Amino acid sequence: MSLAEITSRNAVLDAIKEYDRIGQSAFLKGYGFGESRMYVLEFEGRQYDSKAIIGVARKYQYPDRPPLRPQDFSGGHATVQRKLESLGFIVRVRSDTEEPADHLLAEEIPFGSELREGSVQQILVNAYERNREAREQCLAHHGRACVICGMTFKDSYGPLASNFIHVHHLRPLSGIKSDYVVDPIADLVPVCPNCHAVVHLGGQTRSLDAVRQLIREAATTTSQFFITEPEQE
Ligand SMILES: [Zn+2]
Ligand SMILES: [Zn+2]
Numbered sequence: 001m002s003l004a005e006i007t008s009r010n011a012v013l014d015a016i017k018e019y020d021r022i023g024q025s026a027f028l029k030g031y032g033f034g035e036s037r038m039y040v041l042e043f044e045g046r047q048y049d050s051k052a053i054i055g056v057a058r059k060y061q062y063p064d065r066p067p068l069r070p071q072d073f074s075g076g077h078a079t080v081q082r083k084l085e086s087l088g089f090i091v092r093v094r095s096d097t098e099e100p101a102d103h104l105l106a107e108e109i110p111f112g113s114e115l116r117e118g119s120v121q122q123i124l125v126n127a128y129e130r131n132r133e134a135r136e137q138c139l140a141h142h143g144r145a146c147v148i149c150g151m152t153f154k155d156s157y158g159p160l161a162s163n164f165i166h167v168h169h170l171r172p173l174s175g176i177k178s179d180y181v182v183d184p185i186a187d188l189v190p191v192c193p194n195c196h197a198v199v200h201l202g203g204q205t206r207s208l209d210a211v212r213q214l215i216r217e218a219a220t221t222t223s224q225f226f227i228t229e230p231e232q233e
Contacts, residue, residue, distance in 0.1 A: 003068075003079055006054060009087045011061035015053045016043055024049070031056055033070050039077050040094045041084055050091055051080050093164050137184035138167050146192035148199075148211050153192075166196045172205070 006012075019027045028035060033052035040047040055068035073080065081091040144165045145152045154162035168191040169182070182188065189208070191199065198214065199206050 003054065003073065003083045006057050006061060006083060007087075008057070008061040009089075011057040012053060012084070012087055012089065014060035015056040016041075016048060018056065019048055019053065020046075027056070028052055031067055031069070036094065038094060039081060039091050042090045042092045047092075047094065050077075050084060054080055054083060090159055092160055092162065131182065134182050134184040134188060135167050138188035139165065139190060141185045142188075142190050144190055146195050147189045148191055148195035148208055149215060151192050165190045166193050167191070168196055168199060170208075 022030070024035075027033075028049060031052055033049060033055065036049040036051060039050055041050040041053055042048075051070065051073065055070070055072070057067075058065060059067040084091050144154070144163065146165070152162070153164045157164075167188045169188055171180075171187050191208075195211055198211050199208075
């Protein structure tokens with residue numbers, strides 16, 4: 001029993017139809033699959049749990065055989081992705097993926113054994129920046145280009161990474177009260193991980209303009225260097 005026997009794009013489409021019809025939780029529960037945490041099949045603007053879809057596709061391709069169960073897959077994500085891509089589908093990093101804990105920016109991880117007020121507020125801001133719904137609304141409005149340097153993951157890394165971007169929380173910590181509710185459009189902006197790291201570098205929170213200025217200054221210095229260098233040769 002392996003993924004090799006799934007060769008029908010239509011069978012995958014049938015599984016997608018069933019997923020749409022009964023909904024994610026019934027689909028996953030009914031077939032015994034868990035949620036795809038990192039990678040999803042993207043089809044017509046919607047995201048699907050890739051492993052569950054390919055498993056269920058089997059019963060559509062072979063009506064006399066049961067769907068694959070999670071334990072029937074020998075390979076990991078890469079195998080599932082290769083199979084779906086070979087059938088003409090796109091697999092992407094989930095758009096609402098919250099960065100795993102080990103991907104947290106070092107500057108944003110609170111240090112020390114005691115939680116001081118600053119670290120508590122920092123945790124709060126991290127929570128705003130990783131809040132799924134707020135993220136989605138922010139990105140639906142602002143798009144997925146870094147508001148500081150303009151890069152997009154789509155342009156730099158292609159379709160697999162096209163949904164990826166950090167969001168940064170703009171409100172000064174001092175202005176946040178306990179009844180504060182994040183405004184996804186006014187308070188959150190998309191930033192690439194590099195710019196985001198520099199925004200928070202050294203434990204402070206720089207303004208977007210301050211980091212844009214750093215980039216401009218560095219570019220000026222660098223281009224002067226490259227202009228003068230050949231003349232000396
Ligand atoms: Zn950037
Ligand atoms: Zn931030």
